[in-house]
Amino acid sequence: MRRLVATGMAGGLLATLACGLLPASAAADEPAAQPAPKVELVLDVSGSMRAKDIDGQSRMSAAKQAFDDVLDSTPPEVNLGIRTLGADYPGNDRKTGCKDTRQLYPVGPLNRTEAKTAVATLAPTGWTPIGPALLAAAADLKAGGDGTARMVLITDGQDTCNANPCDVARDIAAQGIHLVIDTLGLIPDSTTRNQLSCIAEATGGTYTTVQHRAQLTTKVKQLVNRSTAPVITPVATDGAANCADAPVLKAGLYSDRETFSENRWYRVDVRPGQELRASVSISDDRAVNAGYGVLLRGVTLHGREIVRDDEGGTGRTDAVSAGIRYPKPKADSDTPAETVCLQVGNSFSAPASVKTIPGLPVELSIDLVHSPDQPSDVAFYGLGRGWWLLGLLAVTGAVAGLLTGWAARWRMNSGRTS
C-alpha cells in the first residue's frame, strides 16, 4: 500500500516534470520579400558650402568625398537617388533662387560611376530652398515602387526662402507615403539646428550635427543601411468619431492621424477562442505642451467597457503608447464573432502658435492570436508552498497513519492477521 503510494507519487512527479519540460510552440511568420528600399540624398550646394571649416577642407569637398565613400558602400538592393538644392542659380532673385532644386541622379538601381561623376561636377552656388527641395524629393520617392522611403538632407544653413520646411515635412509625412527624413547639419548655427531637428522630428527621422568628414561619411552610410532593415509598412485607415461608423480592421498594422484631444474609433471582430491584442502609439511630431497622455479602450457595441489602458508622461518623447489584451472565451463553432470597438484618444495639447492640421500620427497594431482566457491554476502547476502546507500534509499523514495503525492492531488482536 505505502509502496504503491510512494511509486505513484514519484510517477506523478516525473509526469509533471515531463509536461513542464515540453516546449510550447510559437508561431513565427516570415515576412514576405521586401520591395527595394528607396533613399534620396538631398545635398545643399548653396554658396555657404564654400566655407573651409571641416577638417581644413571646404564643406563642399567634404560632402563630395563623403558621397564617394557612401556610393561605394551602398547595398546593391537600395535604389539611391541624389537631389541638389541651390546648385544652379547664382543670382540674387529670390523667386528664381527658391526654385533651384534639381534631381542630379534619379532614384533607381545605382550606377556608381555615373553617380560619382554627377557629384563631382557640383560647385557651391546659390540659395538654400530646403522646403521646395523636400517637396520635389518626396515626389521622386513617391514615384518608384512600394519600398520604404527615406530622405537624407545634408545642409549647412537654414531655409532662405519663405516656406517653413518643418511644416512642409509634416505635410509630406501626412500624405501617407511613410517617408522618413534624416537631417545632417554641417557646423550648424542654432536656427539651422532647430529647423533641421524639427524636420527630423516631424517625420520620425534623426538629426545629427556634423563637424568632421569621417563623421559625415559614417552617418550617411548608417542611414542608407538603415533603409534596408525589413519593416512592415502600415496601412492607412481613417477612424470614425463613434463606434457605429468605425472602420472594421483585421489583424495588421494601421496608421491614422488624430488631432489634439481627439478620440477615434475602430472596430475589430474577435472570434471565440481568440485574443485581441491592440497597441497604439501616438507620436508628437511638433512642439507640444509638457503633459500628455494616450488612452486605448476596448468597448462592446453596447458601450460597456471591456478593458482599457492609458499612459501619460511629461517631457521630451517621440511617442506615447498603450496596449490592451482581450481574450474571448471559447464557445461553439457557430457562435458569431464579437465586435469590439477600440477607442483611441489622446490628451496632447500645444501652444496656440502650433498648427493642429494635419493631426498627430497614430500607429495602431492589431493582433488576433489563440490564447487561453483562463489561467490553468492560480498556483504554479497547482503546487503549494509554505509552512502551513507542510503542517497540513504532516497532520494528514499522521492521522492516516494512526488510523491504519489502529486498524492493524485491531486485526491482529482479533486474530485476523495472516
Next chain:
Amino acid sequence: MRTARRLAAVGLLAATALTVLTGRAAADATPSATPSASATSGEQGPPTEAGTNFRTATVIKQGQQATAGASAGDYLYWVVPADTGQKVTVKATVTFGSGSGAAATHGASTWQLDVYDGLRRRQPCRYGAQTRTAAAGAATVELACTLRPVRAYADTWSNDPLRGAYYLRLTALDVPEADLGQPVRAAITVTSHGTAGRDAVDGSVAPVVSANAPDVAPAGGWAGTWWSPRWLWTGGGGLLAVLAALGAHRLARGPLRTAHRPRPHDADRPPYPREGAGYSG
C-alpha cells in the same frame, strides 16, 4: 524490521527525487547562460545598430551587449525576448563623443531608459537608476532597470509583465539645444536571473510578440520554466506526510514480535503484550 526496510526504501526514493530536483534547480538557476552562449557563437556578432521606433527596433539576445552609434536626441529602440519566470535586468551605458578621441564638450543632460512590453505598455522598474542626469563634461552615464518577474498569466486588466517581446528605449529626456545632434555611443545589455519563486503562477498566455513587429524568441524557443521552489515545498510536504504516517502507524499498531509471531493456536500466551518500557519505535 520490514517496516524499517520499507522506510529506508521510501527515504532513498524521496532523497533521489530531491537530489534530481535540486540538481536540476542548480542547473536552471542561470537561464540566461544558455542564450548568451549561443549568441556569441552565432553566425554574426551582437548588433551595432539600434532601431528608431517600435517597428524597426533591433532584435537583441539576452546576455549580449548591443552597441549603437547615435546622435544626442535620437530615440534608440531594441527588442529582447523574455520568458516566464525571468527577472530581467537592463543595463545601458551612454558614452559621449563618437568613441574615438576625447569626448566632445557638452552641457548637463538627462537620459532615460524605458522598457515597454510586447503590447507597448510601459513597464515599471523595481529598482535601478532609470533616469539619470549626466553632469556637463561627463564621459558616460549609466542606466539600469530591473523588471518585475515575467509571469505566465495575468489578468487582462493588469499590466503585469508577460512572456514575450520587451522593447527598450534609450533617449535623452533633456538635452541642451547646443548639444542636440552631437555624437554619442550607446551600449545595452539584457540579463536575467533567478526563477519566479513565489511569483510563479500557472498559465500559458501565448507569447506577446506582435506579428507587426520584429519577431523575437529565446534561443531555445518559448519553453517557459518548470522549476519553482514550490516543487521542494510540495515534495517535502509529501515526504513529511509519509514519515508522519509511518510513525503514527507504528505508534498506533504497537510492536510486532518478529521472532515469535503470535499464532491463533498459541492460546497459552497472551497474543499481544502491552507495550513495555523497552519499546523502541
